[in-house]
Amino acid sequence: MNNATFFVPVKEQILLVEDRMRAQGAECNQDLRAAIEHLLTAGGKRIRPILVLLVGKMLGGNPELLVTLGAAVELLHTATLVHDDLIDGALLRRGAETINARWSSAATVLTGDFLFARAAKLAAETDNSELMRSFANTLATIVNGELTQLFSARGVINRENYYQRIYAKTASLFEMSTQAAGMVSIDNKETIEHIRKYGYEIGMAFQIVDDLLDFTGEQATIGKPIGSDLLQGLVTLPAIYFAEMNPDNPDVRSLAAGGWGDAERMARLVQLIRGSDAIQMSMREAEQAVERAISHLNPFKENLEHTALGDLARYVVDRRI
Numbered sequence: 001m002n003n004a005t006f007f008v009p010v011k012e013q014i015l016l017v018e019d020r021m022r023a024q025g026a027e028c029n030q031d032l033r034a035a036i037e038h039l040l041t042a043g044g045k046r047i048r049p050i051l052v053l054l055v056g057k058m059l060g061g062n063p064e065l066l067v068t069l070g071a072a073v074e075l076l077h078t079a080t081l082v083h084d085d086l087i088d089g090a091l092l093r094r095g096a097e098t099i100n101a102r103w104s105s106a107a108t109v110l111t112g113d114f115l116f117a118r119a120a121k122l123a124a125e126t127d128n129s130e131l132m133r134s135f136a137n138t139l140a141t142i143v144n145g146e147l148t149q150l151f152s153a154r155g156v157i158n159r160e161n162y163y164q165r166i167y168a169k170t171a172s173l174f175e176m177s178t179q180a181a182g183m184v185s186i187d188n189k190e191t192i193e194h195i196r197k198y199g200y201e202i203g204m205a206f207q208i209v210d211d212l213l214d215f216t217g218e219q220a221t222i223g224k225p226i227g228s229d230l231l232q233g234l235v236t237l238p239a240i241y242f243a244e245m246n247p248d249n250p251d252v253r254s255l256a257a258g259g260w261g262d263a264e265r266m267a268r269l270v271q272l273i274r275g276s277d278a279i280q281m282s283m284r285e286a287e288q289a290v291e292r293a294i295s296h297l298n299p300f301k302e303n304l305e306h307t308a309l310g311d312l313a314r315y316v317v318d319r320r321i
Helices: 008-023 030-041 047-058 063-088 105-124 129-152 159-183 189-216 237-245 250-257 263-274 278-295 304-318
Strands: none
Touching: 008 030, 008 047, 008 063, 008 304, 030 105, 047 063, 047 159, 047 189, 047 304, 063 105, 063 129, 063 159, 105 129, 129 159, 159 189, 159 237, 189 237, 189 263, 189 278, 189 304, 237 250, 237 263, 237 278, 250 263, 263 278, 278 304
């Protein structure tokens, strides 16, 4: 985790979360069991269940409930990745074959569906109806965001549209993870609201940095072409900053008319963005979100978990690929 230490206070519980996730396929079809095992061994930072565990421990929550919730959140996240990879036609994730690289589209969809169902089952085991509503609403937000991106986001240079997209895609699940951990740990609306806002802010920052890495990373390490979002017509924050500073640039102006379909034009635009102030301006916006996130930890008593949550927030903008 790039020498990150925020997971240390919950490293044993994370293993329990993975065991709980793995157990969800214990009595199912053997091919489905193999698929779940493949997904779990492919790795991942487990940031969302780490958030659940750290927040819950900071607030004195029940350890068993937190493990259950952490497994539910990560299974939901994993299910969205299975469907995302199929939609995008991705054959690799984190250097390993995706499910759709091995199986048919039908089998891949059904695998994702199974994971969604098991995630909901685990969330229900918390016996908290408000949490279940939040869980269901978050899944609806993610799916609605994906459909909006597919049908009406191509070539759109608009900040509000961008913020709505990254909230749906990423921040909504970060937000739900911290809020739900608060719900099962403490009966105090003000406390839960602070921790919800913490999750929202680091989720927004996380996706902004991901979008930055699409311009500043190296193809060999991020596993996709540099500027791949633009090649799909998705205008992310660095491109928005560049467009605002260079509204008359012909490559910028072409986006609204489908210019992303011209690979040569987009390669030129990517290089212009990489060499512009848009990169630093976008990073500063992510850093400001992290600063707001950390401010929402101020009301809480300092302990190991409190410190780790601060470290996790800073990791979001410090990480490099």
